[in-house]
Amino acid sequence: MENPSELMTTVQGYALQGWEIAKGWLVSPAAWSQFAVLVVSFVLAWLVARRVVPTLTNILTPAEDQETLFARGRRFLLIFLPLILPLLAYLFTAVGEGVIRSVFGSGVVIAFGKRLFLFLAARALVRDIVSDPFLKLLGRYVLLPIMALYTVGLLDEVSTYLNETNVALGNISFSIMSLVRGVVAGSLLFWFGRWSNDQSAAYIKRQEELRPATRQLAVKAAEIVIFGAAFLLLMNIMGIDLTTLAVLGGAIGVGLGFGLQKIASNFISGVILLLEGQATVGDFVELDGGEAGTIVRMTARAAILETYDGRWIVVPNEDFITTRVVNYSDSGSANRYEAPFSVSYDTDINKVPSIVEKAVATHKDVLDDPFPPDCELRGFGDSGIDFAVEFWVNGIDDGENKYTSDVLFLVWNALKDNGIQIPYPHRVVEFKGEMPTA
Template sequence: MDNIEDLEGFVLFAIGRTPVTLGGVVTGVVIILAGFLAARILRLTIARMRGRTRHGKAALYIAEKLITYGVVIVALVVGVTTVGINLSSLAVFAGALGVGVGLGLQGVVKEFVSGLVLIFDRVLNVGDYIELADGRRGLVQEIGPRAVRVRTNDNIDLVVPNSKFIEGPVVNWTLRDSSSRIHIPFRVAYGADRNRVREVVLEAARSVPFTLPETETERSQVWLVGFGESGLDFELLVWPTLEAVKRPATMHAAYTWAIAEALECAGIEVPFAQMDVRLRGLFGHEGDDALTALRLDHPAAAARRAAPPHPMTANDAAEDLARPLPPPDEPVMEREPHSSGNRAP
């Protein structure tokens, strides 16, 4: 007992007139470690609750961050005070803070404060589909104290500093949990029946399974937007489901495939770069009559008559979109050791 008391009373050094003992240091370290352990347990518990509920996930995420940060800060303050360092001493506290900032902690503080702003501002939430300033897109997986983790549809994780979302523009495609209208460009040859093109493409778009039912304000449309070098430029305007919006490349490919197949089945020519020589007149005949007089046939008409009916093909992009997108993972759960028991399917 005397040895323990001597150990606890052993003075290592003094800060001002306050002695720092070995027992105080050990107690302070234990308190800080216990605080970090308690913060981790609370974080895992709230993460499990957030994974089991469908409503209030954003509120639970904010509570998880606040509780975790609060427990860690309290543990640090209590632990440092137990060691014997008086935080009310402005000279010591300001001096330590000044040294830390001078060594580069201002960047850490900046990112930490930016993370708190993101959490409370609610313009960026876990599960949102965003587009960065450089054009990269992905699903928000975690808003951490230093950076936001974004996972692209190619399963690539992007770690973006929190301040980038505060200082620069970021497109949030799913902020209001509603769909967005997308534009799918396509081109047909000059001379095609525009009404027929519109009917065929709209029918193809409505047959795609992830196209939303039309309403008074959200309708599928076909616009003629320009005159290209080799054909008429159109755009399909369509409202897909929210899950399809989160996978823009696959969605665009699915609609493009459906449009191409519909135009082929309808016999509407899709132009390509070429040079056409038009026969204006021959011995008093013009156009197709001149070709007939030469016992030639119009190549496009002959190709349409000779070509067999176009079979329906598999739209891989549409099939890929039919599979549900996996929900945002729980980053705090990834660090848990895997159980050796059987998992539920």
């Protein structure tokens, strides 16, 4: 690598060269003509843009409630309107360049102007169009510096310097340019992979004709394919021989056999769960260890349960395979509940079942299939006769659903309307001998 004094000498040489070029431009009629063409091109582009941009805005702006593919395409085109001014200036300058070169045989200044307009277009792209924070950061610190070097004509020299500057790490030697290229290419590839994964996941989840477990498995498969392809493409861009991945695969295999066996077990268990569909997103499950909640997300390593008090429980996928799991199937299967109650011993108990079953059947969520409400005599208690009404509903009796509470309200009102008393505890106390006196 060159020492600092050599680098400073090179920079000073470029600065002196630039000053000589600038002085030559100041006294050259051809240079002044080219400056005039640049100014006229920019002014003309500004005048045209003032008229074109509002017209295009009115044409491309759809109604707020339109969500068709054509409407989304029009909204996408709208964001590129800030590029019209610098691109028009570049176009008009290119037209004037042909005239200048035919008259003076030179176009150095006007070529610099064209590069300047391209820099302004890149600046508008980063500042006004790109909204993703990562892409905006990449544009600000990678694209704009490259365009600035291209504008002043130093891009080739800087690229050559970076290619010739090598960094050695042990037996491995690589140029700074290859490192920069790998970082930029890797960032873009994995950003594009993340974006593609989000789009494919959203598309797959909209396919409601597929089972939830199948959709989850398709999402995971798409994620593996997308990021695997991005990784292999990055290796190719950086010039790494893909046959060396065999050694890496062997190392990973050894790691799985020792320290990563739990991770591998959870990953394989997650694939089994998605294939068999025994537990999927939306199911209410209770594990052998007492954890209970609705599955809100299934990852490659664990399932996330959300309890009705708002807490999230991360459960390793292996627990769903190796332990007992009760699945209440909140995603659609019916569940049976019962509501106990008692009536007085003075009641004609033969009338109670029909009264209660008719009242419970009026609840909007109580099902007739697989069975309608069923009132059963359970026993003769100390204070009254014990009954229970069984009913079937779709869902879990917790959180926003209060099935048992609603049914007990219906039972209470039905018994009251028919003059049937609900008993309270009675106790009979016997005294032997004389009554105690105060």
